[in-house]
Amino acid sequence: MNRVDTLLTGGIVVTMNQNYDVFPDGAIAIQDSRIVAVGPTSEIVAQYEASDILDCSGQVLIPGLVNAHTHIPMTLLRGLVDDLRLDVWLMGYMMPVEREFVSPEFCYTGSLLAAAEMIRGGTTCIADMYYFESDVARALAEAGMRGVLGQTVLKFPSPDAASYEDSLAYTRQFIEEWRDHPLITPAVAPHAPYSNTPDTLKASTDLALEYDVPLLTHIAETRLEVEDSRRDHDMPVVPYVEGLGLLEAKVLAAHCVHVDTDEMRIMHRHNTHVAHNPTSNLKLASGIAPINEMLERGLVVGIGTDGTASNNDLDMFDEMRLAAFLAKGATGDPTALPARQALAMATRMGAEALFLGEVTGSLEPGKQADIITLDHMPLHNFPHFKRDPDAIYSQIVYAAKSTDVTNVMVDGRWLMRDRALLTIDEAAIRAASDQYARQIDAFLTAREGNILSKLVAIGGLEQEESFEIQAKAHLATRPDIPGLLLDHRDVQLVRHTHYRQYDTYFQFQDPNQGRVRYREDDAVDDRGEVASVRSRLTYTMPTKEREFSNAVLLSRSQFIAPADRPLRFYQEYFQPDTEHTVQKERQRWHILYKGILFYINLDELHVPREAGYFLEVKSRTWSARDAEYKAELASEIMALLGISPEQVVHTEYVELADS
């Protein structure tokens, strides 16, 4: 007899190995963190003995479920707002709340809340992407779960990084910290191609390759994303990221709702894995991913819940079932994605998707002991047909519920026994999470009528590059911009435009509200006639400034939206405390200076009437380091234009205006 730590006996053992072996009266022997034997109970008990023997009669034993895509700290935001337009939901609620509340503590608490729900529901392994991923790792490791945890990289400032350079530095540190942990696999997670620059995508790839860790990202989640990619890069999303070298890494791409056959071929060639999120894709109205074709083409596809903000749970039983049913509905073929295949995607193939195929995902000797047991006796899973060997998969995928999970083991350690959590204090988590809810409720109530939320509500809002570089001078006489600038060897003219601009600024007593500008841009042609008119709103958040020599570096968030309604509407809608009018004639040169795009504005101010001319050198960027570099270049341009320090002004036009 061999002595082992634990024996699970007398259950229906559904191994999910390559042969799909099922032992109707089966047993599993576990030593340390690993499975050492799986087979009929009679054979196993004849070979092994243990002090911890769990009688699993009336239970089904399956591999712990693998959630291939989620954002677990967001569990704290479950049910915050639902059923809204995507831009309203994201920019009106998610982003402001995340900006205000997401902290290491938030991520730790949210991760524990999620872990409790996931363990109860039989999930033992996840792929996560969020901020402060080191605190997610801390919570997950404490809870005893397995995870591939991706630290988010974004081009704009995020709750855990003021710039993307900080984000990349944090990610490196995170990988160093967790790379040797038995349960945690650190990963790099550039959020999505559209929310990154080519530079950040390349840097993320380099980091993933350097440490040989997975790279998690969102690919082609919405139709708009694909349209934007075609507009900006002349190609859909997958060839774009392929061109940047991103697919050289071990990539797990979430969503992939709008990928075409050519893109699937590219993904297959690079062994890019996919996380399918059926609930989230329906709830956010993103579409239905072509999972059947992906599977037919041999892609590795796991199943994920996505975050609870777009689900609203972490229930992998719900998710498997919907994956199977949606595949049938989408193809018109009721044989598509049968129950056994859906369970494989949530277990063995899911583990493979996370690049953990050698570690977990099936019940076979040599794999880590990640095992769950399901109560097979609830009436919602009766009767039990046995003639068809696939009947057990139908019972697990189509009829079992996450609440049928009774015992959960990860890495040979019990995390739940008889439905009691062994690693998490549920009462403490309940209290901590409801305390966050009270604070968030109060924050959102306080900002009712807040300008950004009002702006978001009318739609079309986009966030601009987060750093603005601006240098400005007041000149008594008209400078000869073309003469001074355009012949210089470092300068290249891109375009010259001429506008008459009619601005109305809405300001508010509370300076934290920021301000809104309604601008009508009349483009003037060569004959001095108005050729086209465009109106838009710009929302500027309260400003933080930093000054470099004679250029000003402004670090501030701006949002722009088309203004498709008359000024009077916006006046009534925003009810500003004061209004200011600015009218000016603007000549604008779009130039490349040392290859970098700058705008040179030459303005004559009509309202308020100011003598002379205002000269502006402007640029924007997502990167803090890039902003510093551009500030230097802006100073150089000012010098080329012959601006002396005493001509430099820091006044904005609106500050000159009367209310």
Next chain:
Amino acid sequence: MNRVDTLLTGGIVVTMNQNYDVFPDGAIAIQDSRIVAVGPTSEIVAQYEASDILDCSGQVLIPGLVNAHTHIPMTLLRGLVDDLRLDVWLMGYMMPVEREFVSPEFCYTGSLLAAAEMIRGGTTCIADMYYFESDVARALAEAGMRGVLGQTVLKFPSPDAASYEDSLAYTRQFIEEWRDHPLITPAVAPHAPYSNTPDTLKASTDLALEYDVPLLTHIAETRLEVEDSRRDHDMPVVPYVEGLGLLEAKVLAAHCVHVDTDEMRIMHRHNTHVAHNPTSNLKLASGIAPINEMLERGLVVGIGTDGTASNNDLDMFDEMRLAAFLAKGATGDPTALPARQALAMATRMGAEALFLGEVTGSLEPGKQADIITLDHMPLHNFPHFKRDPDAIYSQIVYAAKSTDVTNVMVDGRWLMRDRALLTIDEAAIRAASDQYARQIDAFLTAREGNILSKLVAIGGLEQEESFEIQAKAHLATRPDIPGLLLDHRDVQLVRHTHYRQYDTYFQFQDPNQGRVRYREDDAVDDRGEVASVRSRLTYTMPTKEREFSNAVLLSRSQFIAPADRPLRFYQEYFQPDTEHTVQKERQRWHILYKGILFYINLDELHVPREAGYFLEVKSRTWSARDAEYKAELASEIMALLGISPEQVVHTEYVELADS
């Protein structure tokens, strides 16, 4: 103080009344079977006292859920087979198993199994359609649930009726028996337009109008159904049934996946209600019903699970959630079908869909006390945001699970307290339902290799009208069919055809296997040339015959399928014990006799060679009474043709053949 039977206090009361009132610390007073008061706990306890007081703190109180379309006895077939093609699933498994097993006892047991699951999951009221509906009613009444129960009417024989006349008679008796029950509303359920004749649809409508009971049916579930309706009736399904007067009844139409805007207008005009079945429509790959447009047009739409064979559960929480998410996914609009509206469809609007809007579906004084409580404290429903008044609906629809239901009351009676069922013996149901599973497993195992199941597996099978009328004579000389028949005032020629028919009959030692005929039909044109060739298989089940005068009335089931593979394939596939060959030359006149379609066949038998001519008068029908009438007409035609009794033969051609 007013004395009442029961007080529920201190819970979050979500009334689902017209104002969508929510009492965050609310109470309900119940006297006899009705709600007498709903409001803040402080107000209710100041006015009412009771001996049964349930403290509902930490619980949410909502109206009992209404499942608008199901077939509860089929719960005994949950997981029998899944992931198959529709024809294979239906004709290979569901129909044979139903034919063999569906009995009053089956329906009673299956209904109790379903009731246990439904009560546990918070469903208190259903619309059901099945066979032996009186036994469904008996089970449901014992369990204490409310239901609109529709007795099925079909044109073909069903487990509870040898003919549709029997079915209509049974339905009348069922209505008489249950019409005064406080919980049960009997209803007429013509299964679907395509599975009924115009006569049975009209008779069902008359019955519904005579007793003022609802009429339940399936409408436009599949695209094929609509195509067939256009082919056969030159219009889609809804105008077809409108033309038959069916929409004059109180109609609850299940599915309505493929209805267009005009059809929605017709349904709205007739106040036709809809049962939406999102899971079933995905699982069977039927499509996605245009629920948003229906709701915008003011149609009353409930939500149903359908039977467990196409779901595989009776979980209304799953169903509400999917209804909401699928509506968003299908329209590309994440604001479509918000949580509050989904809950309304499963409660107040669902009750209205069942024509029980005055009785149940909301928590308000005067309605019957159909109330469920949900545990609001599981971690899968944390945290609890409260700022947004719609947050509670999101928590109920998007995060709560059916297993959160703790207490269930119907008609003022407790059916479940603290998750213990009070009206159903679960252990007994478990045993009884698994016993059925063992018998059904054995039945299906025994018929492995069964001819019908093999035929079903190769696809394209259709069931023919169930009654065949045939009169046959052997004549020494060639009769002048046109001369004898076509000038008669009661006869009208529809078409004349001429075939050479090459038949191979497959027969089996076990007579219960029935027989298969492979026929090649060579259509011959005026010049005696073969104009077209068609091959098909006909499966004839073991025959029961009844004889009328000189015509034979055959009551037997036939199935036909196109034979798109060569004879050799079918020989190897079916492996018959004996084969017989029949070849003949057939002249066929399609005539109307007294307005009824008959085929007159004049056959010369080449193999086996028989002298003289065989004359056949044939017709088919779904109706037993119609079969008797047609048998009389067939005798009259035989008389017109001058056939004497001694010329009549009862031999089939295959019986003449050598093996």
